[in-house]
Amino acid sequence: MTDHFELKLVSSRMLAPGVRHYRFARADGQPQVFIPGQFVQVHFERDGVQLKRSYSIATVSEGDDAGLVEMAVSFVPGGAATNLFEGLAEGDCIDASGPYGRFVLHDADANGRYLLIATGTGVTPYRAMFPQIRQRIAERGQRFVLVFGARSPTELLYGEEFEAFAQANPGFDFHPCFSRSPRDEPRPNDRRGYVQDMLAELAPDAATDIAYLCGNPNMVDTAFNALKAFGLPIPAIRREKYISPPAPRAAIAPIPT
Numbered sequence: 001m002t003d004h005f006e007l008k009l010v011s012s013r014m015l016a017p018g019v020r021h022y023r024f025a026r027a028d029g030q031p032q033v034f035i036p037g038q039f040v041q042v043h044f045e046r047d048g049v050q051l052k053r054s055y056s057i058a059t060v061s062e063g064d065d066a067g068l069v070e071m072a073v074s075f076v077p078g079g080a081a082t083n084l085f086e087g088l089a090e091g092d093c094i095d096a097s098g099p100y101g102r103f104v105l106h107d108a109d110a111n112g113r114y115l116l117i118a119t120g121t122g123v124t125p126y127r128a129m130f131p132q133i134r135q136r137i138a139e140r141g142q143r144f145v146l147v148f149g150a151r152s153p154t155e156l157l158y159g160e161e162f163e164a165f166a167q168a169n170p171g172f173d174f175h176p177c178f179s180r181s182p183r184d185e186p187r188p189n190d191r192r193g194y195v196q197d198m199l200a201e202l203a204p205d206a207a208t209d210i211a212y213l214c215g216n217p218n219m220v221d222t223a224f225n226a227l228k229a230f231g232l233p234i235p236a237i238r239r240e241k242y243i244s245p246p247a248p249r250a251a252i253a254p255i256p257t
């Protein structure tokens with residue numbers, strides 16, 4: 001159920017240059033309930049205008065982190081929400097609502113394989129899906145391939161977590177795709193180029209595959225068209241584009257007369 005609540009910052013850490021991981025607890029003490037893949041909206045005021053921005057929930061709902069709202073925020077120079085997040089100290093509260101969204105695994109899916117594709121902070125929904133992915137591999141025999149695009153190894157958010165998850169869960173393959181610089185010592189599953197360059201190697205197949213695309217809107221559009229060309233039907237390609245809403249009219253400076 002969608003709710004409005006305050007989130008209190010418990011801790012935060014840099015994940016990569018310009019990307020910070022935040023751990024929030026609800027200020028009312030309630031555990032946050034969500035389906036992995038959903039997002040929250042953060043509400044704030046800037047220059048007298050009410051704004052909101054969306055952030056995927058990154059929380060792996062197991063152990064101490066269950067009930068928290070974790071998110072990875074990519075800082076955009078001059079960004080309104082960026083300014084809010086950069087100024088947050090532990091114990092500070094922000095106004096939020098949620099959970100929202102249908103970028104989730106569907107119970108009724110009977111496919112053999114999921115292709116999970118992301119760039120940047122778009123990988124966070126898949127982190128939140130860890131418990132579900134583990135369960136589906138064990139109980140349904142489904143397989144997962146995560147293709148994660150980053151410019152360089154320092155930008156591979158949660159890279160070691162995904163590597164460890166892949167090691168522990170045969171049935172989950174992890175392919176980092178480096179578009180600018182590879183690792184000094186490349187690993188067997190590393191690839192060079194953009195995520196869409198790797199699709200041919202995966203041989204997408206309408207008979208077995210459902211794809212999820214999350215992150216940069218250009219990547220989502222490009223990969224969507226590529227997957228369609230491989231024959232995947234549109235309902236089997238689920239998308240979440242990370243875009244900012246257009247500025248509200250009141251925030252647009254009047255044209256001088």
Ligand SMILES: Cc1cc2nc3c(=O)[nH]c(=O)nc-3n(C[C@H](O)[C@H](O)[C@H](O)COP(=O)(O)OP(=O)(O)OC[C@H]3O[C@@H](n4cnc5c(N)ncnc54)[C@H](O)[C@@H]3O)c2cc1C
Nearest residue numbers: 053054055056072073074076079080081082121242243244
């Ligand atoms: C469903 C959904 C989930 C999202 N989840 C996340 C998430 O988990 N993590 C996350 O970091 N973001 C996420 N986003 C994007 C997020 O909501 C904001 O758009 C982003 O944080 C920028 O907000 P801002 O207020 O700081 O910048 P704005 O004030 O909105 O933008 C400032 C300027 O930067 C440009 N800009 C905006 N975003 C980018 C960008 N990514 N790269 C380059 N230029 C940009 C704008 O066009 C504008 O010119 C999500 C968006 C959606 C719709």
